[in-house]
Structures are given as C-alpha cells and as structure tokens.
Amino acid sequence: MAETLTKNHEILEGPQAPRQSRFVQQFRLFKENRLAVVGLVIFLAFFITAVAGVVLTSGQDPVFNPSLVRLQEKLQPPLSLPNLETLKAHEVPTLGIYLLGTDDLGRDVFARMLQGAWVSLTVGFVAVGIAVIVGIFLGGLAGYYGQEGICYDQILDFLLLLSGIIFFILKWHKLGFGLFTAGIFMMILSFRARRVKQNRFMPGWLHKSAFSFDTLIMRMVDIMLCFPSFFLILTVVALLPASIYNIMIVIGLTSWMGTTRFVRAEFLSLREQDFVSAAKALGLGNFRIIFRHMMPNAVAPVLVSATIGIATAILTEAGLSFLGFGVPPPYATWGNILSDGKRFIFDAPWLTFVPGIAILIVVLCFNLFGEGLKDALNPKLRQE
Amino acid sequence: MAFQKPLLRTEDLKVYFYGRDKISRAVDGVSYHIHAGETVCLVGESGCGKTVSALAALGLIPSPPGKIVGGRILFKGTDILSLDEDAMQKIRGNQISMVFQEPLTSLNPVFTIGDQIGEAIRTHETISQDALDKRCVQLLRDMGIPSPEQRLHDYPHQLSGGQRQRVMIAMALACNPDLMIADEPTTALDVTVQAQILNLLKSVQEKASMAVLYITHDLGVVSGIADRVYVMYAGLIVEEGNTRQVFGNAVHPYTMGLLASLPDRKKRGKRLHNIPGTVPNPAYKPDGCPFHPRCSHAVESCKTVEPEMIPLEEGHRCRCPVLAKKP
Numbered sequence: 024m025a026e027t028l029t030k031n032h033e034i035l036e037g038p039q040a041p042r043q044s045r046f047v048q049q050f051r052l053f054k055e056n057r058l059a060v061v062g063l064v065i066f067l068a069f070f071i072t073a074v075a076g077v078v079l080t081s082g083q084d085p086v087f088n089p090s091l092v093r094l095q096e097k098l099q100p101p102l103s104l105p106n107l108e109t110l111k112a113h114e115v116p117t118l119g120i121y122l123l124g125t126d127d128l129g130r131d132v133f134a135r136m137l138q139g140a141w142v143s144l145t146v147g148f149v150a151v152g153i154a155v156i157v158g159i160f161l162g163g164l165a166g167y168y169g170q171e172g173i174c175y176d177q178i179l180d181f182l183l184l185l186s187g188i189i190f191f192i193l194k195w196h197k198l199g200f201g202l203f204t205a206g207i208f209m210m211i212l213s214f215r216a217r218r219v220k221q222n223r224f225m226p227g228w229l230h231k232s233a234f235s236f237d238t239l240i241m242r243m244v245d246i247m248l249c250f251p252s253f254f255l256i257l258t259v260v261a262l263l264p265a266s267i268y269n270i271m272i273v274i275g276l277t278s279w280m281g282t283t284r285f286v287r288a289e290f291l292s293l294r295e296q297d298f299v300s301a302a303k304a305l306g307l308g309n310f311r312i313i314f315r316h317m318m319p320n321a322v323a324p325v326l327v328s329a330t331i332g333i334a335t336a337i338l339t340e341a342g343l344s345f346l347g348f349g350v351p352p353p354y355a356t357w358g359n360i361l362s363d364g365k366r367f368i369f370d371a372p373w374l375t376f377v378p379g380i381a382i383l384i385v386v387l388c389f390n391l392f393g394e395g396l397k398d399a400l401n402p403k404l405r406q407e
Numbered sequence: 408m409a410f411q412k413p414l415l416r417t418e419d420l421k422v423y424f425y426g427r428d429k430i431s432r433a434v435d436g437v438s439y440h441i442h443a444g445e446t447v448c449l450v451g452e453s454g455c456g457k458t459v460s461a462l463a464a465l466g467l468i469p470s471p472p473g474k475i476v477g478g479r480i481l482f483k484g485t486d487i488l489s490l491d492e493d494a495m496q497k498i499r500g501n502q503i504s505m506v507f508q509e510p511l512t513s514l515n516p517v518f519t520i521g522d523q524i525g526e527a528i529r530t531h532e533t534i535s536q537d538a539l540d541k542r543c544v545q546l547l548r549d550m551g552i553p554s555p556e557q558r559l560h561d562y563p564h565q566l567s568g569g570q571r572q573r574v575m576i577a578m579a580l581a582c583n584p585d586l587m588i589a590d591e592p593t594t595a596l597d598v599t600v601q602a603q604i605l606n607l608l609k610s611v612q613e614k615a616s617m618a619v620l621y622i623t624h625d626l627g628v629v630s631g632i633a634d635r636v637y638v639m640y641a642g643l644i645v646e647e648g649n650t651r652q653v654f655g656n657a658v659h660p661y662t663m664g665l666l667a668s669l670p671d672r673k674k675r676g677k678r679l680h681n682i683p684g685t686v687p688n689p690a691y692k693p694d695g696c697p698f699h700p701r702c703s704h705a706v707e708s709c710k711t712v713e714p715e716m717i718p719l720e721e722g723h724r725c726r727c728p729v730l731a732k733k734p
Contacts (some may be wrong), residue, residue, distance in 0.1 A: 297512040304465055304507075305527045305578065306499035319517040 030049045038305025049399045057393020063378070063386035075145040076137035087117055089138040090353045093129035098371045100124050101132075106167070112273035126363060132377055135355035139378070142356040143385065146271050146340040147333035153275025154336075155329050159322075163313050165200060165240035166290020172232020173239060230402045244280045252277040256339070257348055265351045268309040274336050281332070282325055289321035330393025341382055357382055412484065413440035413619050415464060415586055420478035422459050422468055429690040434460045435642035436478070442588065446612065448667070450688050451639035457622045460639075461588045464620075465503055466495045483585075501531040502596035504579035508591040514563035520547075520574045521559035527581040546577040551607060552671040564730045569600035573607065580611060581697075586618045593628065605632060626669055630654055635722070638662045640694045641687050641697035644716075648723035660702045696727070704729050 052061060078087040095109045101124040105115055116131050123132040187203030190196075256273050263269045291298065295319070302312050337357075343349040344358025345365075352359060357378040364374025422434040434456040443445045449457045462468055466478055466487065479486050487498065507513040515523060528534060534542070547555035550573040563571055567638060579587050585638045589608065592602040609632055612619050623629060629636055629650070636653040638646040640659065646659040657663045666690070667680035686702040687693055693700055699709035706729055716724045717731040725731055 072443070297507050297509050298515040300467065301505070301507055301513045301575070301578075303467055304499055304505035306496045306501055306530050307526070308496060316515055316518075320515070 050316070053395050053399040054300065056395040056398060057308055058391045059398075062388040062393075062395065063390030065384060066392055067322060069140065069385050070144065070387070072141040073394075075140045076139075080134055080138040087131065087134035089134040089355050091128060091130060091134075092127070093127065096121075096125055097127050098125060099129075099130040100371070101373050101377075102130065103364050117294065123377050124371065125373055126360070126371075127367060129352045132360065132374065135360055136357070136377060136381060138354070139356040139358075139360060140381075141341065142267060142354075143337045143382070145391075146274065148270040150274035150278065150336040150339075151329050151332040153272060154279040155282055155325060156333060157276070159286050159318065159325065161243075161279070162283040162286025163290055163321075165237045166287040167294060167313050167317070168238035169235060169294075171236045173232060173236055174213075175233050176209065176213045178233055178336075180206055180213060182206075183209060186212060198379060209398075223296055237287075238277040240283070243344070244283050247277070247280050253342065256343065257346070260343065260348045265348070267350045267354075270340060270349060274339050278332060278336065278339075285325060285328060286321055289315060289324065293317045293320055321395055322358075325340070326400065327393040327397045330389045330396065334389045337382060341378075350374060408437075413481075414443045414445075415481065415620070416440040416481045417460065417464065418479045418481070420463060420480060421462060421717060422473045423465055423474055423476050424689075426472065426690065431689040432474075432642050432692065433689050434463070434542045435692075437639070437642070437644055439637050439644065439647070440460045440479075441618045441620055443585065443618055444612075444616045446609075446621060446632055446634045447638045448621045448623060448631055448633040449639055450623060450626060450636060452624060454686050454689065456642040457624075457639055460591055461505075461590060461620055463623055464588065464653075465499055465505060466490075467499075497531070500527060500579075500584070500585050501582045502585045504577045504582070504584040506572070506587065506592045509595050510568055510575050510592075511595065513575055514571055516563055519560050519562055520566070524574065524581055525579050527578045531582045540724070542581075543577075545680070546581060547574070549580075549611065550577045551603075552577075565650075568596050569603065572596060572600075572604055572695070574725075576607065580615065580617075583615060584617060586620065587612075587619045590620070590622045591624070592621075594623070594625070601628075602645045607703050608632070608644070625653075626665060641692055642689060643726065644696060645698065645727070646725040647716075648720070648725075652720060652723040658719060658723075658730050659698075659727045660704050660730065661698050664701075686703070718721065 045063070053063075067091065080089050091114060093110060093114050096105060099105075101122065103121050103124065105117065105119070105121065116134075117132070119215050121131060121133070123136060126132055126135070183206030187199050187206055189199070190202060191199030193199070255277055258271075259273045260270060263273070290313075299312060299317065302316050307316070340349060341357065341358030343363060343365050344356045345362035347359075347362065349358055350356045360378040361375055361382075364378070368375050416438075417440070418438050420434055420437045424431040424433055437456065438449070439449070439460075439462045449461065457469065459473070460596065463475055464487070466484070468475060470589070475488060478488075480488055482503065487495065490498070514520065518526075521540070521543050524546060525539050528539060528542060543559055543689050544555045547558060552558055552570055552573055557640045558566070558570075563574070566574065573596075576592070579589075592608070595605050596604060605628060608619065608621075611617070621628075621632065633650045635649050636647065637644050638653065638659065640661050646653060646662045647656065648656075653662060654666065657666055661682070664680065664682040668682065670679060675707050682701055687697055687700075694711045694713075695708075696702070696705070696714050699705040700708065704727075709729065712728075714726045714728050716726050717728060719731060
C-alpha cells in the first residue's frame with residue numbers, strides 16, 4: 024500500500040493551475056457583478072467626499088464655509104452665480120458658483136452637503152457596527168447555548184447583585200453593600216456546587232432550570248422589538264445631551280434585534296452540522312467554536328444585512344434630524360438640510376431634492392454593494 | 408496483551424435519551440475495553456447504540472436530551488465521566504480523537520484544510536507557524552494526498568470525498584492520539600476509495616501504534632481489520648470475541664443472522680438470508696432478551712429473563728443462554 028501511495032504520489036504531481044490568492048479570487052467574483060461594482064465605486068466616492076468634507080469645512084477659516092449667512096443671496100437655484108457687487112470678499116463661494124444653490128439664509132448648500140456627508144457616513148458605520156457586534160454576540164450565544172437552562176440560583180445571584188448596585192446608586196450604601204456581598208458570596212457557592220457536581224450548601228430546587236438561555240435572549244429581543252424604536256430613540260435623545268455620538272450609540276442599541284435573530288437562526292442550523300461535532304472532538308473550547316468556526320459560516324448573510332442596516336441608520340439619522348432631534352444646528356446633516364428645505368419645497372425644490380437624492384444614492388449603493396459582497400464571500404463560488 | 412491494563416474500558420455504561428414522555432435507552436449497560444495498539448470493532452445495525460457508546464468516551468453526548476445515567480468510562484485508569492469540561496478538552500483530539508462518518512460535512516467549508524489541520528495541532532501544542540506548516544504538509548503526505556503544499560490552501564469543496572476523509576484522518580492523527588474512534592469512516596465513500604481508506608488507517612495505526620475503535624455495520628470491513636469484535640444489538644453487547652471466534656464460531660443468533668446475510672461466493676445464485684423484523688424502538692424494548700421477537704431459537708424463558716453474558720472460550724462471550732449451553 025505504501026508503495027502504491029508513493030507511486031501515485033509521483034504520478035499525480037502533475038502541472039498545477041496557477042494559484043490566485045484569496046483576495047484576488049474574491050475581487051474577481053465581485054467584479055462579475057456589475058451593479059455591485061457601481062455600488063462600490065459610489066461608496067468610495069462617498070467616502071472620499073465625506074473625508075474631504077471634514078477637512079474642507081472645519082476649522083477657523085474653512086475652504087467651504089457651511090454656516091456663512093448671506094441673506095441677500097437666499098434661495099438661489101443650483102448653478103446660479105453670486106452677485107459679486109453685494110458680497111464681501113470672504114462671502115464669495117469658493118467655486119465662484121452656487122453649485123447646489125443656497126438655502127433660506129443664503130448658506131451654500133454644496134458646503135452644507137459636504138459637511139453632512141461625514142455625519143451620515145459615521146452614523147451609518149458606528150451604529151451598524153454596534154448593532155452587528157451586539158447582534159452576533161447575543162445571537163451566537165442564544166443559538167449555540169440555546170438549550171442550556173438558566174437555574175434559579177443564577178437568577179437569584181443576578182437579582183442580588185443588581186439590587187445591590189441599585190441601592191448603592193440610591194445612596195442606601197449599607198443595604199446596597201450587604202446585598203452586593205451576598206450576591207458575590209452566592210455566586211461563589213453556585214460555582215463551587217457546579218464544579219463538584221454536588222451541592223451540600225444549597226437546596227436542590229435552586230439547581231433546577233427556570234428557563235433556557237435561548238428564551239432569555241429571544242424574549243429580550245421581543246421586548247426590544249415591541250418598542251416603536253423611532254420613539255424610543257426620540258425619548259432617549261430627548262433625555263441625553265444632543266450629540267452626534269449619542270445618536271450613533273442609540274441607533275446602534277435599538278437596531279441589533281434583526282441581526283440577533285438572524286445569527287441565532289443560522290447558528291441553530293450550523294450547530295447540528297458535523298464540522299461542529301468534529302471541532303468539539305478535536306478538543307476546541309466552546310467560545311472558539313462559536314466565534315472562530317461557526318461565525319464565519321454565519322457572517323456572510325449578516326454582512327449583507329449590515330450593509331442594508333447602514334442604509335437604514337443613515338435614514339434614521341436623517342429622520343431624527345428632520346424632526347429636529349438630531350445633530351444640533353448649525354452643524355449641517357443631510358437630514359436637517361432636508362428638514363429646513365421642506366418649508367420652501369415649492370419655491371426652492373432643490374433644498375429637499377439634493378439631500379433626498381444623495382441619501383437615495385448612498386443607500387442604494389450600500390444595498391448593491393452588500394449584494395455583491397454576498398457572492399464574493401461564498402467560498403463555493405470561488406473556484407478556478 | 409492480556410496482562411496489560413486496557414487503554415479504554417467502559418463498565419456497564421448506560422446512556423439514556425429523555426424525550427417528552429418516553430425514555431430511549433440507547434445504550435443500556437455496555438462494557439467494552441480496548442488495549443493499546445489494538446483494533447476493536449463495534450458492529451451492529453443502525454440505531455443499536457454503537458455511535459452513542461463511542462461518543463460517550465469523548466464526553467460528546469448531546470445533553471439534554473442525552474444523559475449518562477450509569478457506569479464508568481476508564482481511560483488510562485481515570486474515570487473520564489468525573490472530569491470537568493476543561494480536562495475533557497485536553498483529552499479530546501489530543502489523546503482520543505475521532506473520525507466522523509460524513510467527510511462532506513465534517514470539514515468547515517469556510518476554512519482551508521491547512522487551517523483546519525493546523526488548528527487541531529495548535530489547540531494542544533504551542534508551535535511556530537513554520538513548524539506547523541511543515542507538519543501539516545507531512546501529515547497530508549502521509550495520508551497519500553498528492554502535492555500537499557498546494558492542497559494545504561484548498562477549501563474542502565475542492566477535494567473529493569476520499570481526499571476529504573484523508574484530511575479528516577490527518578486531523579485525527581495530528582496530535583498522535585492513543586486512541587482513534589472511527590465512526591463508519593467509509594460508509595459515505597464508494598467501494599474502491601473505501602479499500603484505500605481502510606488500508607491507510609491500517610498503515611497509520613501500525614506506524615503510530617495507536618488503538619482504533621472502529622464503528623461499522625459492514626461485516627466485510629470488520630473481518631479485514633479487526634483484532635476483536637463487539638456485536639451490539641438494541642443497546643447491549645450480545646457477543647464479543649476475537650475476529651476468528653466471532654466469524655468462525657458465532658453463537659448468538661443475531662451474529663449468526665448477520666453472518667448469514669453477508670453475500671459470499673458460496674451463496675451464489677441463492678437468496679440471501681435476512682433477519683425478520685426490525686430493531687426495536689429504543690424507547691419500547693421488549694422484555695427479556697431484546698432479540699427474542701426476531702429469533703428462531705427463542706424459548707419461553709427468553710420473553711421474561713434478561714440474559715447475562717456467558718463466557719464460552721478465552722475472551723469469547725455471548726448473551727444467549729439457549730445456544731451457549733449446547734455447543
């Protein structure tokens with residue numbers, strides 16, 4: 024047998040097809056999808072615009088000044104020329120032309136759009152980043168540990184710790200500290216009891232499972248989904264100081280439910296796959312199996328939904344700004360340009376069309392890009 | 408061999424699966440042992456508890472619904488049922504490894520095979536990337552995979568079924584385990600590849616002086632590779648012995664039925680024997696001997712008395728009081 028093997032070995036060492044690196048193959052697949060390439064190009068253009076926008080519109084004396092008021096030049100249509108006689112030297116737009124017109128205060132819409140691009144980009148990415156990380160983590164745990172029960176003693180530990188912290192915050196220091204220590208003590212006892220698989224210290228019913236881990240997480244998802252999330256965001260934004268970072272975090276923390284459900288569903292089917300048992304039989308730890316072996320199998324559809332989520336986050340931010348709850352003025356975002364423009368929709372339609380169409384194009388390009396990514400990331404299609 | 412302590416020994420192992428309103432007694436008191444370097448076969452029909460009794464040795468019974476309700480599993484003298492999860496992870500893959508039935512689905516589709524073999528090694532050893540690559544290439548070469556340097560960067564879907572099974576075996580061998588559990592490794596492969604894989608297993612076993620627990624329902628395979636054989640039926644071992652004893656001198660009617668239903672040159676042109684009926688549902692096993700409803704030798708006492716293992720010769724035992732008494 025060994026001889027035949029070596030013989031075969033020599034024979035089969037034939038000419039090899041030239042090998043391509045993984046990235047090259049992925050890019051080749053991606054290129055086949057024309058629409059996705061268009062999406063990618065627009066996305067890159069958007070990215071460059073956003074970065075350039077930050078550089079060009081910030082500082083003491085910006086190249087494009089988005090907040091310069093010229094009341095005598097208000098509501099100029101796009102591509103109109105400034106009246107040089109009535110403007111001071113520093114008020115003349117940098118390009119010498121109002122590329123996208125001016126708004127009701129005579130501010131240059133082009134400069135404002137540039138400034139707003141960065142907000143849209145970061146809101147989209149940070150919010151979706153938070154949502155995807157939370158979603159993957161919770162969904163992965165729910166899908167993998169689904170059937171593991173949460174026991175009464177664990178609930179008790181948690182409640183003790185939580186009430187301790189709450190009382191501490193309410194300035195009932197002694198009670199809070201007592202409850203907190205009791206919680207930690209209980210936790211150590213529970214751990215010990217689990218380790219030695221017999222409990223001398225605790226009554227048996229404490230180790231009965233109350234509900235499954237899956238139930239816990241999925242009911243949390245249901246509760247979050249029950250809130251009309253836009254109003255939840257409005258409430259939170261009204262309570263928190265108005266800042267662009269708060270908005271990103273709030274949007275992120277109210278949009279992880281979709282990803283969680285998605286990842287959980289993927290994990291429920293992946294968990295039964297043989298390669299998971301094989302990984303276990305190799306002696307890999309649970310976290311390694313979840314995040315290194317199963318996650319890459321579930322991540323392609325998540326990425327696709329994330330690109331669509333970026334679009335939704337941009338829309339949500341625009342909606343918030345439109346309602347006046349978003350980024351505080353005079354900072355321009357696409358949403359508040361749109362909202363300011365709605366009063367003049369018949370007199371100056373460009374004030375609504377320009378940001379509206381910009382949002383439309385960016386959202387569309389993200390969706391197209393996500394679709395192309397899905398094909399490129401599938402190793403089954405990545406063949407010579 | 409007989410004086411040595413066995414590498415793996417299960418004693419009266421019981422694994423039950425708890426359903427909504429019934430209990431499936433998948434493994435109901437199984438004792439087997441494997442010495443170092445030995446090839447032992449677990450034979451039986453589908454659903455007789457072969458896989459479950461082997462998975463128990465790795466602590467991989469899906470729980471819930473499964474639960475080990477009784478017995479001991481001694482690996483090198485320590486009861487692995489009492490070990491915690493961390494200690495089990497050190498044993499899995501490192502000292503006991505497993506080859507699964509379906510090479511198509513047992514490899515992770517999104518990683519190259521080099522990544523996966525490397526992971527098997529890196530889980531249990533600290534090793535530099537260079538040395539790791541070299542070892543992976545060597546493993547693949549030992550498995551008879553041509554141009555291993557290139558194959559290392561292939562994804563599982565780019566390999567054939569036989570090659571994938573070779574990769575699985577390479578992963579199982581990666582840490583030089585003392586025992587390899589092979590769960591029907593050739594069932595999903597076609598016959599020519601099957602023979603190659605069997606030869607491969609045999610040659611690596613000799614080289615590595617590793618014990619193999621081979622789970623199969625294919626008696627033809629068993630006769631080719633086994634040192635000793637355990638025949639299982641409905642969660643019980645019904646006959647055990649070395650290959651010559653079980654194949655040449657079977658006593659239990661179930662074993663005899665299995666052997667009689669093998670195609671053979673002598674039986675050319677005749678109808679093959681078949682055992683009437685099917686394996687009992689593990690949740691509703693018959694009283695007494697589980698085989699009695701299908702057995703042509705059954706007597707009245709078979710319906711009530713659960714048979715014990717009866718020693719026949721050195722190492723040959725069987726669970727049939729009717730036939731064992733009148734040799």
